[in-house]
């Protein structure tokens with residue numbers, strides 16, 4: 318090979334390397350949507366700021382007023398991770414299925430403003446009391462709205478509190494696995510899978526305009542097993558969110574610790590699984606979507 322050709326090859330290799338580097342730089346968004354200091358990124362440990370798609374979380378965080386007492390609440394580490402990666406201090410978080418208020422408690426701990434909607438007045442009232450007991454060292458606003466997230470009406474009320482949100486966290490009922498109330502419009506009272514999905518889609522559509530562009534929706538959901546069939550609620554809900562126009566960014570699989578009921582019936586479930594040729598649920602999904610108006 319002539320010297321000229323060697324030089325040319327070296328130039329091509331350098332150009333390819335440069336392009337690859339540039340690609341990496343372009344892939345890392347320029348605008349900050351969090352307070353992570355990228356100059357010190359190596360200092361963050363995986364359990365502090367997660368980047369893997371498998372979350373094995375040991376103990377439930379019980380800091381501040383967080384409590385495991387509400388049957389069906391998620392562990393505080395889920396909204397915490399979402400807020401740390403996808404919001405900055407003083408930004409706004411929306412939770413259309415507030416339950417016991419985990420998201421808003423976490424908002425107070427991390428210095429984010431938050432609005433939560435809950436259909437059952439008693440649950441909302443308890444959540445409000447609990448959230449107010451959490452220290453508010455950053456002086457943020459945390460508002461609980463009683464109402465049905467499926468109906469358009471409630472969103473005017475939310476709009477009066479705040480117009481644009483930087484993160485939406487949704488933790489809907491896993492259809493009818495836990496009945497949260499007798500209310501007709503409670504998603505856990507949907508008569509059929511189609512009905513459940515159509516109500517869930519309405520919530521996604523109603524909240525879409527409230528999310529700022531290039532920001533994230535996080536969906537926390539598990540599947541269901543009924544009449545000897547696995548019903549992949551997670552995948553169905555994910556498909557519905559995508560139909561609204563969101564871009565899929567990540568599907569995280571998180572370990573699910575046994576709830577009180579299942580723990581005491583562990584061997585019964587194992588027996589059923591062996592007999593029925595299925596696997597006992599040990600995971601749920603945390604699915605991340607980005608709103609991109611250019612789609």
Ligand SMILES: C[S@@+](CC[C@H](N)C(=O)[O-])C[C@H]1O[C@@H](n2cnc3c(N)ncnc32)[C@H](O)[C@@H]1O
Nearest residue numbers: 390391414416417419436465466488497503504
């Ligand atoms: C899985 S729980 C959420 C738990 C919450 N992440 C927590 O940590 O406490 C779902 C909640 O959605 C509420 N819900 C069901 N249908 C609703 C609707 N149409 N509008 C608003 N809230 C609803 C239920 O009452 C229940 O509290």
